[in-house]
Amino acid sequence: MSDTSENVDVRWHQHAVSRVEREKKHGHQGCVIWFTGLSGCGKSTLANLVDHTLHARGLQSFVLDGDNVRFGLNASPSLLKERHGEDFAKRFGLGFSSLDREENIRRIGAVAELFAQAGLITLTAFISPYRSDRDGIRARLSKGDFVEVFVKAPLEVCERRDPKGLYKKARAGELKNFTGIDDPYEEPENPELVVDSALHSAEELAEIVSDWLEKAGKIPKK
Ligand SMILES: Nc1ncnc2c1ncn2[C@@H]1O[C@H](COP(=O)(O)OP(=O)(O)OP(=O)(O)O)[C@@H](O)[C@H]1O
């Protein structure tokens, strides 16, 4: 099959409804709240609690979650193989090698950017272990649109929680390239917010995040 990509003329089409008009209707701006941290640190729990709070306050928010995205947009090679065959799965499936993780986060960043342009407070819950990938998304987005929240918890705490049994599998060598075990987690250097999930309950953390969003003017005051 010949590669026709050079013949494709791709142009940006201007939206008929502007971002500003959408934000005016929502009563707040769109942005991306990017939760990052080790598996089991509490990203999904926190993102969903904040989402619940914002939704209850009449704000427009949505969660993009690591596990869910790997069922569809960034399906694994094994899932794609079942549906579309081996060649397709090899070409488009995403596993957990460093290159695949990079592409996983790049695609999510692009989706989160679209959601922010739609005026949504977009909450993402991905380990996103590599600093360069997170910084890449920050650089793509408009200034102020990317709010990096480091959900901090020591590896021992996350490993003790281990709700999916992943650390156990990684320690047994059944899972390769597992963040914190045999793949690095690069802590954010200048995140907008650091929350400690070993010290605070998820509910307390959700309040800390909501307060921060209010103070930063990302959401209206209660
Ligand atoms: N602040 C907290 N204090 C104590 N336990 C918590 C806290 N936040 C979450 N948990 C618990 O820790 C476990 C892991 O939480 P969660 O699934 O949200 O982590 P995660 O960061 O999304 O992990 P993964 O990257 O694997 O998806 C769950 O059992 C959850 O109930």
Ligand SMILES: [Mg+2]
């Ligand atoms: Mg999660």
